[in-house]
Amino acid sequence: MIEAPILNEKARAVLGRRNLVFVGLMGAGKSVIGRLVAQSLSIPFIDTDAEIEKVSRMTVSELFAAYGEAEFRSLETRVIERLLRSGPRVVSTGGGAFINENTRQQIKRGGVSVWLKADLDVLWERVNKRDHRPLLKTENPRQTLENLMTQRYPIYAEADLTVQSENVRKDVMVNEVLAALVAMGDRSSEGELQ
Numbered sequence: 001m002i003e004a005p006i007l008n009e010k011a012r013a014v015l016g017r018r019n020l021v022f023v024g025l026m027g028a029g030k031s032v033i034g035r036l037v038a039q040s041l042s043i044p045f046i047d048t049d050a051e052i053e054k055v056s057r058m059t060v061s062e063l064f065a066a067y068g069e070a071e072f073r074s075l076e077t078r079v080i081e082r083l084l085r086s087g088p089r090v091v092s093t094g095g096g097a098f099i100n101e102n103t104r105q106q107i108k109r110g111g112v113s114v115w116l117k118a119d120l121d122v123l124w125e126r127v128n129k130r131d132h133r134p135l136l137k138t139e140n141p142r143q144t145l146e147n148l149m150t151q152r153y154p155i156y157a158e159a160d161l162t163v164q165s166e167n168v169r170k171d172v173m174v175n176e177v178l179a180a181l182v183a184m185g186d187r188s189s190e191g192e193l194q
Contacts, residue, residue: 008040011178014185019087019111023098023156027126028116028165030092036174038090047092052079077103084110099155114177115159120146122167
């Protein structure tokens with residue numbers, strides 16, 4: 001196991017001027033882990049949902065209710081495009097952002113994507129305590145979450161890195177993300193040498 005300061009330094013070097021973009025379903029830990037990874041790397045953290053709420057002066061739930069999902073996704077794409085113009089920073093995206101082809105291409109051009117992949121039980125345990133998730137305001141929210149997994153996991157799998165999100169200490173998750181980034185850099189270096 002690499003010591004934390006060395007791991008942070010190596011991960012920061014691999015990232016360079018690119019953004020580290022967290023993707024995955026609601027409850028996967030994108031904001032919590034993303035914020036801690038940003039602290040470890042000493043770079044800014046931005047949550048796209050918070051940024052959208054700031055520019056629109058409405059909550060995500062209010063935006064969904066007033067304008068629908070399609071208009072929300074359009075706004076989300078524009079906000080992410082603007083955020084990815086400069087770096088490095090850590091960006092946490094909403095669960096549907098990476099599903100949009102345009103947004104996914106922007107992320108691929110402007111950063112390194114990390115899919116925080118979680119099992120249904122882990123996600124459900126995290127999201128069922130509060131009712132602020134517009135997509136889960138259904139008759140059977142657990143089934144809705146499972147349906148979202150089925151639809152979205154093949155697309156999330158296109159991310160540059162996949163890290164399993166589990167119920168472990170947050171610092172363990174942060175180290176797993178940083179180690180995956182370092183390993184990606186090592187693979188790139190090996191490819192250049194051959």
